[in-house]
Amino acid sequence: MESTKEIMVEEKVKKSNNPWVIAMGRLRRDKSAMHGLYIIVFLTFIAVFASFLSPYHPINDFNLDRAFEGPSYQHWFGTDWMGRDVLSRVLYGSRISLTVGLASRLVTLSIGITLGAIAGYFRGIPDMIIMRIAEIMDAFPNFLFAIAISIAIGPGLYTVFFALGFVGWSGMCRLIRGQVLALREMEFVEAARSLGASDTRIIFKEILPNCMAPVIISTTMGISSAIMSEAALSFLGLGAQPPTPTWGSMMNFGRQYIYNAPHLVIFPGIAIALTVYGFNLFGDGLRDALDPRMKD
Amino acid sequence: MYKRKKMSLILALLMIFSIFITACSSEEAVTTPPDETVGNAEASKYGGIYESYIEADFNTLDPAFATAALDGFMVSLIYDALIGFDAEGKVMPALAKSWETPDEVTYIFDLVDNAKFHNGNSFTANDVKYTFERVLDPEVASPRTWVFDKLKGAEAFMEGNAAEVEGIEILSDYKIKLTLEDPFAPFLSMLGMPAAHIVDKNEVEKYADQTQFALHPVGTGPYIFDVYNQGERLTLNVFEDYFAGRAFLDGINYRVIPDPSTQVAEFEAGNLDELLIPAADLERFRNNPTYRPYLRDMNTFWNFFIGLMADKPPFDDVRVRQAFNYGVDREAIVRAVRGDTAIVSHGPIPPGLDGFRPEFKSYPYDPEKSKALLAELGYSPENPLPIEFLHIESTANVALLEPVQAMLNQVGFDVNLISMESQAARVQFREGGSHNVYYLSWGADYPDAENYLFPLFHSSNWGGGGNGTRYSNPEVDALLEKAHKTANYNERIKLYQDIEDIVVEEAARMWFFLSRNWRVYKPEVKDVVLYRIFNANKMLDVWLDR
Numbered sequence: 108m109e110s111t112k113e114i115m116v117e118e119k120v121k122k123s124n125n126p127w128v129i130a131m132g133r134l135r136r137d138k139s140a141m142h143g144l145y146i147i148v149f150l151t152f153i154a155v156f157a158s159f160l161s162p163y164h165p166i167n168d169f170n171l172d173r174a175f176e177g178p179s180y181q182h183w184f185g186t187d188w189m190g191r192d193v194l195s196r197v198l199y200g201s202r203i204s205l206t207v208g209l210a211s212r213l214v215t216l217s218i219g220i221t222l223g224a225i226a227g228y229f230r231g232i233p234d235m236i237i238m239r240i241a242e243i244m245d246a247f248p249n250f251l252f253a254i255a256i257s258i259a260i261g262p263g264l265y266t267v268f269f270a271l272g273f274v275g276w277s278g279m280c281r282l283i284r285g286q287v288l289a290l291r292e293m294e295f296v297e298a299a300r301s302l303g304a305s306d307t308r309i310i311f312k313e314i315l316p317n318c319m320a321p322v323i324i325s326t327t328m329g330i331s332s333a334i335m336s337e338a339a340l341s342f343l344g345l346g347a348q349p350p351t352p353t354w355g356s357m358m359n360f361g362r363q364y365i366y367n368a369p370h371l372v373i374f375p376g377i378a379i380a381l382t383v384y385g386f387n388l389f390g391d392g393l394r395d396a397l398d399p400r401m402k403d
Numbered sequence: 404m405y406k407r408k409k410m411s412l413i414l415a416l417l418m419i420f421s422i423f424i425t426a427c428s429s430e431e432a433v434t435t436p437p438d439e440t441v442g443n444a445e446a447s448k449y450g451g452i453y454e455s456y457i458e459a460d461f462n463t464l465d466p467a468f469a470t471a472a473l474d475g476f477m478v479s480l481i482y483d484a485l486i487g488f489d490a491e492g493k494v495m496p497a498l499a500k501s502w503e504t505p506d507e508v509t510y511i512f513d514l515v516d517n518a519k520f521h522n523g524n525s526f527t528a529n530d531v532k533y534t535f536e537r538v539l540d541p542e543v544a545s546p547r548t549w550v551f552d553k554l555k556g557a558e559a560f561m562e563g564n565a566a567e568v569e570g571i572e573i574l575s576d577y578k579i580k581l582t583l584e585d586p587f588a589p590f591l592s593m594l595g596m597p598a599a600h601i602v603d604k605n606e607v608e609k610y611a612d613q614t615q616f617a618l619h620p621v622g623t624g625p626y627i628f629d630v631y632n633q634g635e636r637l638t639l640n641v642f643e644d645y646f647a648g649r650a651f652l653d654g655i656n657y658r659v660i661p662d663p664s665t666q667v668a669e670f671e672a673g674n675l676d677e678l679l680i681p682a683a684d685l686e687r688f689r690n691n692p693t694y695r696p697y698l699r700d701m702n703t704f705w706n707f708f709i710g711l712m713a714d715k716p717p718f719d720d721v722r723v724r725q726a727f728n729y730g731v732d733r734e735a736i737v738r739a740v741r742g743d744t745a746i747v748s749h750g751p752i753p754p755g756l757d758g759f760r761p762e763f764k765s766y767p768y769d770p771e772k773s774k775a776l777l778a779e780l781g782y783s784p785e786n787p788l789p790i791e792f793l794h795i796e797s798t799a800n801v802a803l804l805e806p807v808q809a810m811l812n813q814v815g816f817d818v819n820l821i822s823m824e825s826q827a828a829r830v831q832f833r834e835g836g837s838h839n840v841y842y843l844s845w846g847a848d849y850p851d852a853e854n855y856l857f858p859l860f861h862s863s864n865w866g867g868g869g870n871g872t873r874y875s876n877p878e879v880d881a882l883l884e885k886a887h888k889t890a891n892y893n894e895r896i897k898l899y900q901d902i903e904d905i906v907v908e909e910a911a912r913m914w915f916f917l918s919r920n921w922r923v924y925k926p927e928v929k930d931v932v933l934y935r936i937f938n939a940n941k942m943l944d945v946w947l948d949r
Contacts, residue, residue, distance in 0.1 A: 166809065167809070167812075167813070169806065169809050171732070171735040171736060171738070171739040171740075171806060172735070172739070174739040174740075188739065188740060188802055189739070189805060189806050189809065190739070262822075344796060344798075344822060348819075348820060348821075348822075349801055349804075349805050349808065349820050350805055350808060350809065359798060360798050360801060360802060362664055362798070363663060363664055363681060363683045363684075363798050363799065363802065364683045365664070366683075366684065366687050367683065367684075367686060367687060
């Protein structure tokens with residue numbers, strides 16, 4: 108992230124060559140990034156069509172006489188302690204994971220961009236206040252802070268959105284502030300200002316659109332860590348509450364049966380690993396593609 | 404870069420595969436019969452620290468407030484009562500070495516003359532009087548007044564009309580006479596309850612704030628309270644001057660380990676001397692020849708139930724309570740989730756106590772009947788009745804309650820499971836909250852059916868007294884009071900069965916199951932005795948061969 112300022116400065120210089128087109132071309136040639144993208148598209152497809160793809164209902168179709176069955180033709184991923192189909196629960200679980208990933212990043216973006224832009228653009232006292240608050244936030248370990256918020260508000264899915272979104276804003280804020288500080292001195296901003304554009308217009312129309320590359324990278328990479336954190340919070344019982352199927356809570360409850368029914372832990376575990384792997388690959392590729400210093 | 408990513412993918416797959424291999428390698432099944440003897444005929448040895456664990460922090464170590472099982476168990480290690488219980492729950496002498504009952508309302512106790520408190524003070528009859536009156540004192544506000552309120556003059560004392568309880572009479576330093584208002588057969592057994600454990604007046608009154616005494620307990624018991632770090636550990640040291648002879652162990656180290664999987668892992672790593680085997684791991688331990696000889700099991704008096712808050716809508720309507728009972732297939736849930744660690748419970752009186760009827764059955768699983776009852780009130784699966792279901796946070800509880808939730812949601816309830824940390828949940832159970840339903844258990848304080856009925860269903864015991872569901876039925880109150888005054892044993896038991904009929908008919912709770920405990924010990928742990936009454940084990944039999 109430390110090189111983002113340079114990225115943007117150089118991006119501006121090459122504006123006439125449309126850097127987005129160049130970056131997308133670079134991205135398409137990056138095989139691992141494309142694999143990451145395929146995984147994300149695949150997961151999104153599953154999440155959207157979970158109700159059509161799932162052979163059973165993840166909550167209502169239970170049969171206590173068929174508890175703890177291993178993988179079979181009827182139940183590809185086996186059944187859990189209530190005889191529920193693990194495959195269906197994993198498929199439905201993708202909805203929670205992706206929603207949490209996106210929603211929490213949206214919270215991060217809204218807070219981070221707003222405060223970062225204010226701090227970077229107006230500098231002075233607003234900058235000082237916002238950055239000191241951000242530094243205080245940074246003093247807390249993110250995950251512990253998320254746990255504290257979850258305990259304070261009470262466990263639940265919306266708590267997770269907020270807790271995970273809230274703890275990440277300081278990083279996003281610092282990133283945006285750095286970008287805005289550099290861009291506000293650029294000629295095109297000066298030009299807009301001399302034409303009489305308002306501060307709001309300059310921030311939203313001139314500066315922020317030019318900060319997007321590092322924001323996109325940071326958001327993509329952040330989704331995977333949000334998904335991991337959601338799994339961890341659910342694992343601690345602070346995420347979505349039963350009977351909502353989430354990968355983290357499935358692992359949490361499956362853990363007590365790990366010796367006699369390891370499939371209860373393994374399949375949601377693979378799902379989490381695959382998702383995080385997909386977002387990381389794609390995020391890596393995006394960073395490479397959007398960094399003009401990376402030449403083929 | 405691509406190669407490196409490919410390599411990392413292969414490594415990740417290898418890791419997942421290795422987890423598979425490890426997890427799937429179940430222990431070898433054996434067919435040899437279990438060795439019945441965990442203890443043996445070797446000479447008992449003194450010494451050694453017993454490494455054990457507790458699932459949660461205790462709430463209090465002040466006997467007057469010890470209502471949770473863990474608190475009661477710890478109280479019995481640090482303090483003594485006039486009487487104790489043997490493994491089967493029969494009353495035996497403790498601080499009272501003998502007693503006589505010249506008539507049905509009089510008990511004269513001869514006390515031991517060599518018992519000392521951990522601070523060196525001698526135990527005398529004055530301590531007994533102080534302890535019992537303290538529990539009854541309205542200013543102390545103990546939730547266990549019902550243990551002593553049958554003493555003559557107890558009511559006058561509680562109302563502030565008498566300075567002393569008339570029925571407690573000190574005959575000498577080591578002789579005390581207790582007189583009851585009316586005959587009450589379980590009274591002697593009740594003197595073994597946590598609340599009846601003897602405290603030292605000097606220690607209690609040392610603190611301006613009585614909650615401080617709860618953290619600095621001093622009794623006459625076999626173990627001295629040493630160190631307590633919240634959420635971490637509680638250490639007890641042996642009391643060398645214990646009146647009945649010091650325990651074999653030098654001390655007991657209780658680590659706070661809430662998570663059952665961690666408890667199992669710690670035991671298997673050799674860091675614990677004992678383990679209460681979670682239901683999920685029972686088959687594995689039973690089939691493992693390493694552990695099999697050191698396994699012990701016992702049907703407990705712990706009756707697990709789902710409490711239905713009868714003092715407010717919607718569960719003040721008997722039809723809703725009955726619909727709840729009809730809507731849950733307890734047999735299937737207990738079989739699938741608890742396996743051999745539980746048997747289905749049909750009513751308050753557990754097997755092993757007089758009054759238990761093997762043929763007595765409560766509500767069968769009948770979802771149609773449940774739906775019909777809810778339909779009378781306008782609820783259906785499409786228009787469900789929302790209820791808040793509070794339970795103490797644990798994965799084992801959720802594993803058990805999720806099927807309950809699923810079944811109830813199918814008949815027309817909309818169950819919201821709320822897990823709460825143990826101490827916070829207990830406050831809600833005691834004082835009431837927004838919940839409509841809660842999950843808890845009741846264990847025998849003394850082996851008498853009365854203990855499963857009077858505290859739980861008499862309207863004077865609302866809240867912390869035991870009647871957490873705030874059930875109230877004048878007919879049941881009258882029958883419970885009549886039973887207290889009935890001297891004839893068989894007639895009294897018949898009354899308890901009549902009360903059981905009514906509270907089950909009225910679906911005052913949903914009786915779920917009775918736990919069957921399976922424990923495993925390290926080979927060097929000798930002469931283990933399992934006790935049916937939860938606070939009867941004073942850790943005096945067990946010794947370590949190491």
